[in-house]
Amino acid sequence: MPAALLKAQVDLKLQHLQKEKDLAFIGKEARISLQDEVKAELLRRVLPTPRVAEVAWDLKGGLLWTTASSSQLQSALVGLFIKAFGCELQPLAPLLLAGRLLPHLSVETLLALEPFDLNLESA
Amino acid sequence: MKPLELVEQGRFLGEEFLLWLWMRGLADGGTSGLEGDPSACFVDDAVQLVTERGDVKELSLRKGNPAESREAFEALSRGMRPAKAKVRLLSGDMEWTFSLGAAGLEISTLKLPPTQSRDPQGRMADRLFLLEEGMTHLERRFQAFLSARAERPEDLQEAMRAWLRQGLEEQAEAAAADLPWRE
DSSP states (O other): OOHHHHHHHHHHHHHHHHHHHTOSOOOHHHHHHHHHHHHHHHHHHSOOOOOOOOEEEETTTTEEEEOOOSHHHHHHHHHHHHHHHOOOOOOOOHHHHHHHHOTTSOHHHHHTOOOOOOOGGGO | OOHHHHHHHTHHHHHHHHHHHHHHHHHSTTOOSOTTOOOEEEEEEEEEEEOSSSSOOEEEEESSOGGGOHHHHHHHHTTOEEEEEEEEEEETTEEEEEEEETTTOOEEEEEOOOOOOOSHHHHHHHHHHHHHHHHHHHHHHHHHHHHHHHHOHHHHHHHHHHHHHHHHHHHHHHHHHTOTTOO
């Protein structure tokens, strides 16, 4: 929903309310609740925009590929996946991938790794 | 440990992996160093460097050849670390390009090699195969990096520092040769 449209509608409602009740000022709480009301009203009128994220599930490898790159879309996918299949998705970040690719390396060894000092100015 | 904590804790490994790919791309023709692996991998024309110290927290180098630039080597030698890089992976006549993030090794803007199939199903199967193929090349490299990182960390750190030093020296020499008052 465009922010400018929301603001314009809220301003309009505020003006109406001030005139109607002959108020000089409207408090912050009333302003916020009015904004929520307007937002809910506008949301009912806005057409939903579909967004498609592709998913490929490698059942043998236990991997899920997805084109959902935004964190919002990813968390929606994680939620839906738990609901639909009862499986929790975990991002294949370096440490998790390391455990998967090099199972002979213990978790302690991986967790004990310290970042390299590559700052030549400190030498 | 929660998954997000694991992501955060392993961030430095992703950064160092990007740096390793960068180093091997310039110093070893992009090879993985593994026997029988003819593929090559290079850092392409976009690199994002980050640091938590200093006045500049993020540096984006794009277009031209940032991987060999003086700006990049100077930033790395001051302790900045790669957070994201555009990577080019070659195997035979196939080429994959994508942006690789260090924190979660997440891949974006992936361009797969062209497929031969004409029907949608065949194209989908081809693309999944190519996706898997490209990721296998990348995982093989990550495995090679991790082995060196876990088994010989001092050697790898010294190799990276030596590469940075050499890169800085080469850039300084190139800059000195380009001085306008020098005949």
